[in-house]
Amino acid sequence: MEFRALRLLTLLGLLFVEPGFGQRGDMDVGEWLREKAELLNAFGDKLKDVRALEARLNATVDQLTGQKAEVDRLREENEGLKTRLSATEEEIDTLKQSNANGAPRVAFSASLADFGEIYKGPCTDKTLIYKRVFSNTGDGYDQSTGVFTAPVCGLYFFSFSTYGYNTHVTGAILMKNGARQVSTYDGLAADGSDGAGNAVALQLVAGDAVHMELWDGGRVFDNLNGHTTFSGFLVFPA
Incomplete structure (x- = not known):
């Protein structure tokens, strides 16, 4: 249109x-x-x-x-x-x-026996002293007392193993500043021997003490094959 x-x-x-x-x-x-x-x-x-x-x-x-x-x-x-x-x-x-500026490096690993065979327990002083030291970076572990002392604050990872025979209770308890954390345990049984292991991550401040103790009436065994051990390392400082 x-x-x-x-x-x-x-x-x-x-x-x-x-x-x-x-x-x-x-x-x-x-x-x-x-x-x-x-x-x-x-x-x-x-x-x-x-x-x-x-x-x-x-x-x-x-x-x-x-x-x-x-x-x-x-x-x-x-x-x-x-x-x-x-x-x-x-x-x-x-x-x-x-x-590169020197972040803390902390790690240790040890077994109970540094020669021959050793039976530990039953005893009044139940602290396990691991004599055969495989590594101790940072010198946190004291092989004369069996105690690991945290050199710096941070998250730490610990693992341990125990071995024993059926004549006694077998196992150990991981202690932090005298308080129980985690453990292994095996009572009297018909089998000839027992082995166990456990692990835990703990937040520690500098000076905190960690060590292993036997159960009351317990016994563990070790030799150069390293059946009963205690290890730990710093995951990261905090």
């Missing part, structure tokens, strides 16, 4: 502005109108092409806008990954520097 109105207005305008229009014959006017109509039709076709091209351009713009938004999102995500990677690298450097 708008196009028809445009065509009519155009014809009217041409009628008023065409020089010498009133001097043309009927055949000249008809031919002139046909030429103008063809021109207007061509113009309408061109206008359709322009509108189609405009629609395609708008679609392309929308597509490019979407792609730009995706690129911006990926750029932001990449920046976030860079930030996290940088933080991780800084944390690793901090850990390396902490280790």
Whole structure:
């Protein structure tokens, strides 16, 4: 409807502005109108092409806008990954520097017998003194008393094993500052011998003492095969 109105207005305008229009014959006017109509039709076709091209351009713009938004999102995500990677690298450097600057190293491992065979218990002094020391980094373990003293505050991991025969109760108790923590235990039984083990992680402050004790009336056995043992190490300082 708008196009028809445009065509009519155009014809009217041409009628008023065409020089010498009133001097043309009927055949000249008809031919002139046909030429103008063809021109207007061509113009309408061109206008359709322009509108189609405009629609395609708008679609392309929308597509490019979407792609730009995706690129911006990926750029932001990449920046976030860079930030996290940088933080991780800084944390690793901090850990390396902490280790290089002398972070405490504490670990020990020992067994009851340093030669021959030994039966410990029953006895009044139930403290187990492990004489055969495999390692004692940090010098926290005292092989003369059987006591480990924490040199620094932190989380420590301890493990121990016991072995004995069925003539007595077999087992031991891990003590922290004189208080029972965890233990192994095997009562009198028909089998010839019994072995057991246990472990625990303890939060210690510098100066806390950890040692092993026999059960009342208990006995353990060891030789150079290392059946009855006591070990511990610092997991991390606190």
